[in-house]
Amino acid sequence: MKKIFIFLLFFIILSGDNSYSEPNYTYSTPNNYKFEPRTDDNSSEKILFIVDFSNSMNERLGGRTKLDIALSTMKETLQLIPPNTPVGLRVYGHRTGFTPKQSCTASQLVSPIQQNNTVNIYSRLNSINAVGWTPITYSLKQAVFFDFNDTTTKKRIILISDGGENCDESPCDFVIELMKIREDIRIDVIALAVGDMDANNQLKCVALVTSGRFYNANTAAELKNSLQDSLNLQKEVQGVILNQ
Numbered sequence: 001m002k003k004i005f006i007f008l009l010f011f012i013i014l015s016g017d018n019s020y021s022e023p024n025y026t027y028s029t030p031n032n033y034k035f036e037p038r039t040d041d042n043s044s045e046k047i048l049f050i051v052d053f054s055n056s057m058n059e060r061l062g063g064r065t066k067l068d069i070a071l072s073t074m075k076e077t078l079q080l081i082p083p084n085t086p087v088g089l090r091v092y093g094h095r096t097g098f099t100p101k102q103s104c105t106a107s108q109l110v111s112p113i114q115q116n117n118t119v120n121i122y123s124r125l126n127s128i129n130a131v132g133w134t135p136i137t138y139s140l141k142q143a144v145f146f147d148f149n150d151t152t153t154k155k156r157i158i159l160i161s162d163g164g165e166n167c168d169e170s171p172c173d174f175v176i177e178l179m180k181i182r183e184d185i186r187i188d189v190i191a192l193a194v195g196d197m198d199a200n201n202q203l204k205c206v207a208l209v210t211s212g213r214f215y216n217a218n219t220a221a222e223l224k225n226s227l228q229d230s231l232n233l234q235k236e237v238q239g240v241i242l243n244q
Contacts (some may be wrong), residue, residue, distance in 0.1 A: 045154040046086045046113050047231075048147055049074075049121070050139050052161040052192070054093030057130040059162075061193050062219060066162050067130050069220045070192065073227055074125055078118040080233045088113030089121045090147060092139045093132035104167035106132045107139040109147050136161060137169035140206075144178065144185060155185045158230050159206070160223075162192040164199025172205035179209060187212040188230040192223060 051074070057067040081087060092107040110124045111117060140157070148155050165171055175187065189207040191214070194200045200216070207214035215226035 045156055046088075046148060047156050047158065048088045048090060048113055048143055050090045050092065050143060050157055050159045050161075051125065052093060052134065052163070053091045053128055053130040053132070054134045054163065055131055056134075056162055057093070064220070066192055069223060070160060071125055073220065073224045075122050076224065077227050077231065077233065078122050080228070081118050081231065083116045083118075086113050086115050087117050087121065088147060089124055090139060090143055091125075091128055092135050093130060094128045096132045100167070103133040104135045104169075105138055107135055107142055109142070113147060113149075134161065134163050134166045135169075136165045136167075136206075137171040137174050138167065140171055140174060140187070144182070148185075151182070151184060153184065156212075157185065157187045158190070158227070159187060159203075160190045160192060160227070161194070161203060163194060164196065164202040170202075172202055172209065175206050175209045186210050188215075189213075190215045190217050190223065190226045190230070193218050 051070065053067070057070070058065050060066075061069060088109065089111040090107060090109045094108065095106045097103040097106065110128070111121045136159070140159075143157055178185070187206055187210040189203045189212065191200055191203045194203065194216070204214045206212075213230055215222075215230070217223040217226045
């Protein structure tokens with residue numbers, strides 16, 4: 001098992017008595033440390049999208065809601081995924097609760113990973129409302145330990161989020177521990193108009209620790225490019241643009 005040596009410094013700032021307030025993250029790496037580049041081969045890889053449906057996705061970005069931008073981008077991108085590629089969809093923040101525990105477990109696999117699944121994924125995306133919190137760590141745990149049904153096939157999570165964790169967990173801590181026992185999972189993260197530096201660092205950590213890719217997307221075009229680059233669809237996309 002290949003070991004990853006990462007030095008991280010965390011500053012957690014808690015206010016009041018609310019145990020579910022968002023932690024404050026920073027991270028550092030030694031100057032001579034290099035994250036290993038990833039070589040992609042989608043033909044032998046299972047892919048799970050985890051999409052943010054927290055209430056903040058209703059905020060507007062360039063005249064449209066973030067949710068509308070995400071849905072339209074997903075629709076366009078899903079059409080380009082080869083039908084033999086196993087893909088699935090998990091969402092979080094799609095429901096609220098009367099207690100923090102209920103809100104922080106609002107995560108659901110709405111379309112299990114399988115081939116020829118893109119139409120079903122888009123249909124499910126359009127049936128969900130953005131209303132809740134941002135339980136990223138809980139969603140990653142569910143994805144890793146339940147959504148993928150083996151530990152040998154290469155697996156990739158593509159996480160689209162417009163903010164950091166706001167439940168009492170650390171996605172960065174989770175993936176650091178995960179990489180000590182698993183080497184079959186990579187996580188690409190697309191931060192959609194994340195203006196908070198602590199949240200941005202938190203999401204970046206999730207990607208870098210797992211040798212995934214991290215993208216900052218502040219416009220609809222950047223989200224499209226980030227998502228399609230993550231899926232290695234850039235050549236196909238360029239061809240479509242040239243033929244228009």
